[in-house]
Amino acid sequence: MEAARRDPRAFEPLYRKYVGQVYSFALYELRDHHRAEDVTEAVFLRALTALPRFDERGEGADSTFRVWLFRIARNALANERRHVRRHPEAPLDAAFDVAVLDDPAARAAEREALAVAWRAIDRLPEDRRRALVLRFVEEMTTSEIAAILGRSEGAVRVLIHRALRSVAAELGRDRDEAR
Amino acid sequence: MSFLRPARRPAEEEAMQVDLYLETLLAAHAPGPRGIVDEPTFDPGERAAAQLLASRLVRFHPSFRFEEALATRLRAVAGGRGGGADATVTDFPAPPTGVPATPRPAFRDRRSILIGGAIASGFSLAGVALFAWRVAAPPRTPFGRAARAAHRGRVSAPKVRT
Known part of the structure; x- marks a missing residue:
């Protein structure tokens, strides 16, 4: 981190480490590969330019940088969403072209399980979905999420719990419909 | 004056329990020594939802072509230079044939990159x-x-x- 601040050419390892996380975060928000790529590009270009101003805090240097990077991502996504709102949104599962397994039966089961999970989080309000993605996909701690979303840790815990409750209710409805 | 912490509201108390459970659940999914997952006291439906999300919400990776093209652009910005006059435009090589560990989105239209000068x-x-x-x-x-x-x-x- 310090090396990258002194010499921007040392930024590449940080980019390689976090590009997938930032892209994934953007994709879950925007549901569009191209827009997620555009946001990812904007985030890293902005981070590289702003790197000299980044103030590394004492504890958990690695996660401090990640929080800073995700704050940039959150702002970039807010800008992008203003544009997206003017266009119809695709459902989340339609944005993903998933082919993970060779076995057709297993693939079908996997697709169905993924579809159920996506459907459940797709119907969540924006802030709840974002908190869940940061918790489950990016595997961030509550304090990291709080720092990114600009909320208290307690508020984030409650947000995640409510999101989980909504997902559970959605899954219950899914099961009832299947019967 | 009381030195006791103010009592948490039930919603916060419950959320704290869920948070602790998620911590152990996600740690159990991570490689390495596993933590002990205590039997949680909250709703089994929410627990099932947490388990589904922990196992099914995958992390996506951008296409290899995009990652390399952006790396190239960042190198150029970091080096304070773009493509020189002697640079030529060429297609980026096709991605390797190996199967990626996580699902990857379909590659977007072929992009071009600059090769020449510091860019390769x-x-x-x-x-x-x-x-x-x-x-x-x-x-x-x-x-x-x-x-x-x-x-x-x-x-x-x-x-x-x-």
């Missing part, structure tokens, strides 16, 4: 390195040695005008 892809550098190594390395088999000797003979032989 990892593939092209690896290709040059492999070629240089193959040329410089001594042949291991008698057939290889014979082939190289014959090639050297042809190259060094005086040219005959016909």
Whole structure:
């Protein structure tokens, strides 16, 4: 981190480490590969330019940088969403072209399980979905999420719990419909 | 004046329990020594939802082509220079044929990148390195040695005008 601040050419390892996380975060928000790529590009270009101003805090240097990077991502996504709102949104599962397994039966089961999970989080309000993605996909701690979303840790815990409750209710409805 | 912490509201108390459960759940999904997952006291439906999300919400990775193109752009920005006058436009090499560990989105339309000056892809550098190594390395088999000797003979032989 310090090396990258002194010499921007040392930024590449940080980019390689976090590009997938930032892209994934953007994709879950925007549901569009191209827009997620555009946001990812904007985030890293902005981070590289702003790197000299980044103030590394004492504890958990690695996660401090990640929080800073995700704050940039959150702002970039807010800008992008203003544009997206003017266009119809695709459902989340339609944005993903998933082919993970060779076995057709297993693939079908996997697709169905993924579809159920996506459907459940797709119907969540924006802030709840974002908190869940940061918790489950990016595997961030509550304090990291709080720092990114600009909320208290307690508020984030409650947000995640409510999101989980909504997902559970959605899954219950899914099961009832299947019967 | 009381030194006792103010009592948490039930919603916060419940959320704290869920948070602790998620911590152990996600740690159990991570590689390495596993933590002990205590039997949680909150709703089984929410627990099932947490387990589903922990196992099914995958992290996506951008396409190889995009990642390399952006790396190139960042290198150019970091180096404070773009493509020089001698730069040429060329297609980025196709991605490797190996199956990625996580689902990857379909590649978007082929993009072009600049090659020249300080800009080069990892593939092209690896290709040059492999070629240089193959040329410089001594042949291991008698057939290889014979082939190289014959090639050297042809190259060094005086040219005959016909």
